[in-house]
Amino acid sequence: MKWTSALAIYLLFWAFSAFFVLPFHGRKAEDDAVPLVKGQEPGAPATVRPLRILIQMTIVATISFLIYYVAYVRGWVDPDVLSGRA
Template sequence: MKWTSALAIFTLFWVFSAFFVLPFHGRRAEDEAAPLIAGQDRGAPATFRPKRVLAQMTIAAAICFAIYYVAYVNGWADPNVLSGRA
């Protein structure tokens, strides 16, 4: 596998990991004791920590990519079979 292909696949895993990581973050604003600001959605998180979210996304993507890479090296994820060419 070329390094550019590996980078592209890792980037896809990283972007898709946001759908797994984000639902687990933050308490809703209405659950907090602080009053809501005019125009603030009640379901919006009270506090948002982007560095923590990005770190968790990177960890999740690294784990998924490692599993994919092991499958690729062992031939379990053959690109020709997956694309229907074999």
């Protein structure tokens, strides 16, 4: 696998990891008894910590990519089978 392909696949894993990480960051503003700002959704998070979210996304993406890469190197993931050519 070329390093550019590996980088592209890693970036896809990183982007998709947001769907696994973000649902776990959800203390609502109404749960914290914080006064809501006019126009604020009651279900919106009380605080947002983007650096923490990015770090968790990176950890999830790295672990997922390593699992994929080991499977690719050992031949468990065959590109021809996945593309329907075999």
